[in-house]
Amino acid sequence: MKNRFAFLPTLGLGMAALTALSLVACSTPGTRVVLLPQDDGKPSAVVVRVKDGEEVLSKPYQRATAAVGASGAPVVDQADAAKVQAENRQLFDMRPPPPKRYTVYFELGGTTLTASSQLTLSEALAEAQARSGSDVVVTGHTDTKGTIEQNDELSRRRAQEVVQLLVERQFPSSRIEAVGRGERELAVQTADDVDEPRNRRVTIEVR
Template sequence: MMRSGSSSLISSRLRFLGAALLVALLAACSSPATRVVLLPQADGSASAVVVRAKNGEEVLSQPYQRATAKQGASGAPVVDAADAAKVQAENKPLFDMRPPPSQRYTVYFELGTITLTAASQKIMEEALAAAQARPGGDIVVVGHTDTKGTLQNNDALSRRRAQEVAQLFIERRFPANRIEAAGRGERELAVPTADEVDEPRNRRVTIEVR
């Protein structure tokens, strides 16, 4: 959430729907009021926010929708569309503080192993470089398998693959406490197949550098 000064803010509560929702609280120029502007998410995904005033509420669900609740006014906040260019120009320092968008990578493994394919070794280097260039960020790695083998064995293999990738980041001095590693086995196939099918595109780890 990004804030600028606002005098005598009336009581309002924001409920966020979406992990990366960005909201700007802006002061009304003519009279004391709370203004909420919904900013677009960096990845273009949908988001929304509920703006509650003393006697009503409104939902903002479109980028640059604005809700204004004036002090002492009755009823729900008034919703209109803010000028995107004007919001950005008037709040440039706040926009400059926004973190860069997440970067996503996928690396693949040899059948039944935690060994990266030759092509994926280069992708892994790109992911490592991206992580090192983003101070204060974190990483989520999720391991997957194809449908060869039992569910139990594939769960364990997917966790080992995720842990192997996480260890590569740690070896490059990325803090271990900012890495989340998990395994999903064969539950989330990139390419749907029948059981006991050797599908290289399913033997993977997804990496999100954020």
């Protein structure tokens, strides 16, 4: 019997997407699904469904096998990580590099980057341009000076400022997503109405 293998990393995929991938993988007799670890080490899971049942893979290198003609749920066991990697080296080599995150900072109350952040922005752009088909997620943040509404707007403006700088340097706008989080995700926890330079930031995730 010739088996078909599906290797499922969970980075960037929601449970619905993972379930869909599992359904596709298990529609072929003799299919095996192996859950790969996330690059950041965070826990993950995937549902593997066949006609007569389902199983959840939640540990790195757990394997679900749906044998030809078998009834019931897939059989789950633990694959040997080194063996899986050695036997499928070409597939592992084809995996995209993990996302890289950069942080740029702003002067108080506005959308002007600090001098040192100009260099960081250039590094992020170089990384994005070096990756084939890359996209960028830009997330704006503020400190706790001002109202929540003001900071929501300011964080969006900061994110858009970074987007504009990237586009001006020839990175396609269609491959950039920008959001503002205001003061909701402080890098440094402070009381309200506190001027904290490390919270006045935009994160740039290149993936």
